[in-house]
Amino acid sequence: MLLSILSGFVYNIMNSGFIFFILGLIPLLFIIAFSGLELAIAFIQAQVFVVLSSSYIKDGLDLH
Structure with a gap:
């Protein structure tokens, strides 16, 4: 939700003019970085x- 709000804000900034288009690249890079971080965290989870699931299943089968 936050990324969609920020991306809409960046889109409006970048459509305001050429100088704002250049300045809008900075928050756009942060949005891309946060998306990559979010994907990395999802992969680790x-x-x-x-x-953990395989460990619990193994213990459940071997110990009982």
């Missing part, structure tokens, strides 16, 4: 979920 998926890995942790898989490792």
